[in-house]
Amino acid sequence: MNRIDRLTAILIQLQGKKIVKASEISDRFNISLRTVYRDVKALQEAGVPIGAEAGTGYYIVDGYHLPPVMFSKEEAAALLTGEKLMEQLSDHSNRKQFSFAMEKIRSVLRGSEKDYLESLDENIAVLRVRPTHLEDDNGFPNRFLTDIQQALGMHQVISMEYFSFQEEVATRREVEPIGIFHMSGYWHLIAWCRLRQGYRDFRIDRIRKLNVTSSYYKKNSRISLQEYLEQKRSKPHSGEQPQIVKISVDANMMRFMREQKYYFGLMEETVKGDQTELTFLTSSVGYIARWLVMFGSAVKILESDELKTAMQALVIELKEHYL
Known part of the structure; x- marks a missing residue:
């Protein structure tokens, strides 16, 4: 990658996060920290309002935006593959939102990229192990992933009606979400359950009703998803807990x-x-x-x-x- 392309990519990376560490830029482009400092200085001298916090990282001053991003054919093909995966491996809510996002992406593609995607569309498929209709029966809407992601990002308490196949009973729970993951064909929500006073694994397709409440919890009062998974590695297990x-x-x-x-x-x-x-x-x-x-x-x-x-x-x- 030449320096001009790298400077553009660094600018896109800076716009993608609130704070970007110099080490993150170094690792992504396989360059030294000294080169990172020179590249950031070059962007600043070119008029890009990049701020820096000592010991934290770089940030773009609010109000600055890049012009519309153009995609290469390879990037467009990767997005199409992602769309196929989302259609089969996500729930109704996320499929809908990703479809809207892809419409926006297609709207900025050049004509040649649009033609390229159309030629690929019918020749890429993601097949499911389980028929979709089996997941939509028995009163399980399977459309809560987007709401759960909102609660995770905003640290909001979730109120839900959850059906446990193990106990064969539905219970009302208030939970503080710490993360989601996909395993063996299912999405799982890991959360602190206020009813059970402990961390629990909830299969998202077993949720009958869900509401993101106006109550908030302190992020630092709960462990991260990675910490939870690490604890599961080192502690005894029981029941349906992963x-x-x-x-x-x-x-x-x-x-x-x-x-x-x-x-x-x-x-x-x-x-x-x-x-x-x-x-x-x-x-x-x-x-x-x-x-x-x-x-x-x-x-x-x-x-x-x-x-x-x-x-x-x-x-x-x-x-x-x-x-």
């Missing part, structure tokens, strides 16, 4: 796992010699155990005593069944 499991698989068996591994909440995959280590975040140890048993001794469990116990029970069950 937990970390880690396995090592013989390299020659990996071709048989292929896309299946993503359905069980794959978080990380690392090749180590003739072994591949896989880390999953799963809410059902029994479910993943029944999948792993087919691979026999080619799988070694590195983390989760609960998974080891579940595997042992399955092996005994199979042995007794075939005696």
Whole structure:
């Protein structure tokens, strides 16, 4: 990337966040901090109102905006792929909002980019494991993701009616959201539940009613999503709360796992010699155990005593069944 392109990209990066650290710019463009300082100074000398806070980072003074951004064909294709993913992996609310955003993006594309997208549109598909109609039955609207994102961003309390399949009962909850994540085909909300006085994992497609209240909570009074997930890695687990499991698989068996591994909440995959280590975040140890048993001794469990116990029970069950 030449310097002119880099200066433009740095300006876009600065407009994308309230504060941008010099180290973030350095890491993104693989340049030294000294080069970052020179580039920012060059932008300031060109008339861009960039402010700096000692020990914090750079910011664009309020009121300054770039002219409309143009997209390359490759960037436009990446956005189209994102739209396909959103259509299948998000809920009704987010699909609608992303569709509006894509209309705005298409409106600023040059004619050649529009033609390029149209030629790609019918040749890119994202297929679902579960039929969509199964998710929309039984009074679960599946349209709350946008509201939850608003509550997360504004630190607002959520009031909702939640149905637990484990207890087979619907309860009214007031929760303080700390994060959302997508796992095994479902969106999950992690929040501090005022009813249970603890952090809980709520499947968003099990929410029947939801309202973002006018009450606010202090962000610093709750842990972050990453801290929550790290605690789940190091503490015992129970019920439907998600937990970390880690396995090592013989390299020659990996071709048989292929896309299946993503359905069980794959978080990380690392090749180590003739072994591949896989880390999953799963809410059902029994479910993943029944999948792993087919691979026999080619799988070694590195983390989760609960998974080891579940595997042992399955092996005994199979042995007794075939005696």
